[in-house]
Amino acid sequence: MTVQTDELIAEIDRVTKTYKNGRGIKDISFTLGKGDIFGLFGPNGAGKTTLLKIMTGLCTADSGNVSLFGCGITDRFEQAMAQVGCVIETADSYEYMSGRANLKLAGRFYRGLPEKRIDEVLEWVGLASYANERVSGYSLGMKQRLALAGALLSSPKLIVLDEPTNGLDIEGIIDVRNVILRLAETQGIAFLISSHMMSEMEMICTRVGIICGGQLIREGGVRQLLADGTTMEQFYLSSIQQWKEGNIHV
Numbered sequence: 288m289t290v291q292t293d294e295l296i297a298e299i300d301r302v303t304k305t306y307k308n309g310r311g312i313k314d315i316s317f318t319l320g321k322g323d324i325f326g327l328f329g330p331n332g333a334g335k336t337t338l339l340k341i342m343t344g345l346c347t348a349d350s351g352n353v354s355l356f357g358c359g360i361t362d363r364f365e366q367a368m369a370q371v372g373c374v375i376e377t378a379d380s381y382e383y384m385s386g387r388a389n390l391k392l393a394g395r396f397y398r399g400l401p402e403k404r405i406d407e408v409l410e411w412v413g414l415a416s417y418a419n420e421r422v423s424g425y426s427l428g429m430k431q432r433l434a435l436a437g438a439l440l441s442s443p444k445l446i447v448l449d450e451p452t453n454g455l456d457i458e459g460i461i462d463v464r465n466v467i468l469r470l471a472e473t474q475g476i477a478f479l480i481s482s483h484m485m486s487e488m489e490m491i492c493t494r495v496g497i498i499c500g501g502q503l504i505r506e507g508g509v510r511q512l513l514a515d516g517t518t519m520e521q522f523y524l525s526s527i528q529q530w531k532e533g534n535i536h537v
């Protein structure tokens with residue numbers, strides 16, 4: 288599915304990366320539009336993190352292009368990333384410091400960031416009343432939401448999250464889900480989220496892509512893909528099966 292040019296947030300065009308061991312991703316293309324909450328699924332080692340890293344400049348593609356808000360990630364990196372927030376691979380923060388102090392430290396990367404922005408993002412992720420407590424006393428879910436608060440500091444229009452609910456308990460998962468939905472609704476932020484949690488993602492995503500063996504084997508709107516009443520998990524498993532049997536050609 289393609290989105291209208293005026294609403295285009297990200298364009299991923301035939302992106303390929305092969306690591307020295309021969310693994311990686313191949314010829315991945317899709318677009319992200321305003322209002323999208325895009326879920327990226329795939330087995331372990333499928334290539335999800337590699338794709339997210341390339342999209343956020345944490346590693347480079349061998350070929351293909353990534354354009355964010357109309358700016359190429361390689362030739363206009365700063366402009367491309369200006370409206371992007373991300374939490375990839377780690378939601379690390381300084382444990383001996385408070386949540387607020389961590390955000391202040393992160394905020395030094397953004398010139399002219401007003402103090403009230405820190406209060407604002409803490410409020411959005413539901414940590415305002417814990418802001419002055421040390422992170423060492425936070426639950427995993429709270430640490431995840433603090434990382435999300437850090438990604439929000441620069442007023443992004445796109446947030447990229449790598450397995451944001453990994454290791455969280457039910458309450459933590461629900462908290463993160465509600466924060467994502469609230470931010471999408473109230474701030475108009477688009478999300479690209481990699482996850483293994485099918486049912487969870489089915490609840491929040493507008494679009495999904497399935498990566499298998501480094502290739503994007505399925506991509507589309509959740510309503511269209513699941514129109515016949517199949518669950519995301521069933522759709523995912525049957526897609527992987529069809530791929531293995533050679534019945535999906537990309």
Ligand SMILES: Nc1ncnc2c1ncn2[C@@H]1O[C@H](COP(=O)(O)OP(=O)(O)OP(=O)(O)O)[C@@H](O)[C@H]1O
Nearest residue numbers: 306308310311329330331332333334335336337338
């Ligand atoms: N720095 C690297 N050097 C060599 N191979 C790598 C490197 N990073 C990833 N890979 C390989 O590339 C493939 C894709 O890895 P990637 O981490 O992108 O997958 P993933 O879909 O995010 O997996 P998971 O769900 O387990 O996090 C894997 O086979 C992995 O072993």
